[in-house]
Ligand code: MCN
């Protein structure tokens with residue numbers, strides 16, 4: 024499966040049985056998870072630990088006139104009621120967002136979205152804290168809210184951010200990419216143009232474990248330890264130190280087992296800061312754990328993009344230009360979790376898998392009286408929106424020209440020999456073979472059969488229509504490079520620290536933090552592959568800033584592309600030193616020592632029986648190290664990738680649409696992914712299955728909705744519908760392997776691909792069932808009533 028050329032690819036692996044690259048090693052972490060021995064933040068109990076409950080605003084837009092905590096304080100077991108005034112004393116009333124905005128920790132003056140943090144109660148147990156929170160009396164002067172981005176930009180809209188000196192309206196930023204004039208020229212001269220407006224609705228990552236923290240200030244050591252639900256412990260440590268003024272070496276962030284993140288645990292939230300401030304003031308540990316509705320209503324949401332896409336093409340369907348205009352709802356603060364220099368994330372990649380002459384995108388961001396966020400939920404920084412747009416638009420073009428949607432993709436793919444490829448918006452794709460993935464998916468999906476079946480149903484005026492949707496997406500994952508990508512100024516490299524013990528086993532510490540992706544297994548596999556060790560002899564540690572090397576965290580599927588590379592490089596450094604020790608042990612010259620990936624052993628060139636294993640070398644490193652080497656066997660690598668990686672895939676979805684009820688049934692769901700060289704195919708398949716389920720949730724069910732008064736009407740699991748086993752069809756997965764030429768082990772990320780790639784395939788399928796009658800678009804979530812309305816609109820309902 025490995026490429027033999029192009030860059031520092033690994034030598035061949037042949038399933039040597041030690042748990043290296045490509046082996047389906049069962050997940051090491053599962054033993055503790057399935058035996059109830061996981062250790063999540065809420066499992067942490069410390070002596071004298073107090074509990075924090077947050078008082079939240081029922082209004083979306085209101086000035087706070089008065090807060091009276093006396094009735095709450097009177098309750099037995101209540102230790103403190105905190106308001107912005109208390110935090111102001113410690114300079115903690117506000118905190119910076121990842122996009123350099125300033126967010127209230129507790130509202131100082133004006134509430135800007137429903138359920139915003141207004142006060143906090145600290146009590147001896149959680150129930151008392153809850154009861155007391157209800158007794159905190161807050162007087163509000165209720166203001167008119169605006170929740171819709173378009174209305175927020177109207178002249179008479181209420182001004183949300185009136186505390187900012189230079190903010191006269193709700194406009195945050197304008198952003199553009201590509202070549203406007205060149206694109207316009209292409210459009211002016213094009214034989215065919217198509218246009219479609221589509222919304223990518225507001226979603227929430229909704230991890231099963233909500234956010235929480237246990238903060239523990241130790242006045243003896245002047246040290247703050249915070250156990251918290253964090254996808255990026257080191258970055259959070261730096262921010263914590265900056266916000267609190269506690270020196271960074273006196274801050275320890277521990278992210279223990281995390282029950283799903285999906286992007287929700289990248290930002291800093293007021294709850295963490297309040298817990299830490301309370302612990303500092305009270306000198307006791309303080310726990311804060313969010314409830315489900317608090318999580319959905321206040322923490323980082325995803326998407327909320329209103330997009331208009333346009334394509335210019337020849338009569339044969341050769342795409343020449345792509346144009347896109349977006350209105351982005353960012354909520355009450357600009358708090359998207361993405362590289363600082365990209366106001367619209369990686370939305371730039373909206374030309375997708377296609378070789379186009381010119382492209383232009385413009386985007387406007389707006390404040391509204393809704394929770395802040397925008398980038399989360401299994402997305403590489405807005406690539407999800409970009410992929411949805413282009414894959415939907417290609418279907419719109421195919422219908423306009425009456426060309427098969429598979430065929431029109433084939434005519435436009437970036438050819439496999441054109442890589443590395445620079446896109447019209449200036450992005451450098453590392454490698455790809457899009458046609459191969461599409462061909463494989465078409466075959467697996469029995470595409471021709473379903474096309475015939477579709478026509479048969481139409482001809483027979485059947486009650487149930489068939490629709491076939493395709494998405495041939497390109498992802499971009501693995502931020503850095505540090506020069507282009509940073510979080511709050513910190514360059515996005517990542518790290519690995521590998522220590523081999525005298526008895527031949529090893530501990531690998533990594534700068535990224537798993538939330539369920541299986542890093543304890545896959546990172547051990549990388550080391551097993553590179554050192555000829557057994558996967559069971561390698562322990563992977565993460566999530567504790569006191570022991571792990573500095574890293575930027577897990578999101579944007581960056582763990583494999585960046586920290587995975589660091590792990591491979593650290594292991595190779597160890598291998599280099601091992602050679603010198605092997606030479607000493609075997610009494611040969613170092614130049615004559617060869618490493619054999621197959622056996623995992625070092626031997627003297629031409630004398631394979633004079634060999635030594637890494638276990639024996641490890642002993643030598645501590646007990647008999649040569650004069651030219653330091654004792655010990657370890658290495659650290661901080662890896663700044665030269666480029667990002669561009670995984671891709673082709674998904675084909677066949678649906679049956681009921682003309683009577685608008686219900687959509689999945690007949691077939693095929694996903695062919697290419698993430699370069701694969702570390703653990705079983706873990707990859709798990710990632711794909713989970714991500715496809717989330718793609719189905721996106722397309723069919725999920726939506727954080729608001730009413731005109733700013734009330735969240737989709738803010739709990741009664742109204743924010745997650746997909747369950749009932750809604751999930753049987754997935755048929757396949758893969759192709761196109762290694763990344765610049766990654767040490769040729770791997771690309773994969774964690775987000777299914778959620779990024781599948782929604783347009785699903786919508787394309789539903790549209791496809793009705794396009795013969797004139798349907799060009801159906802908005803997500805495609806609930807039965809939405810679909811039925813469209814059926815009715817085009818005369819297909821019965
Ligand atoms: N992998 C592999 N071979 C490859 C690529 C990846 O075996 N060529 C493995 C990796 O080693 C890792 C897993 O697949 O164990 C995912 O790897 P990667 O694509 O590098 O993504 P990350 O580990 O950085 O995970 C982040 C990604 C994101 S951004 C979200 S959001 C998401 C996702 O992963 N959140 C998840 N998958 C999730 N899965 C679970 N269970 N929980 C989450 O919160």
Ligand code: CUM
Nearest residue numbers: 286401402578579
């Ligand atoms: Cu955008 S969700 Mo993931 O990148 O943590």
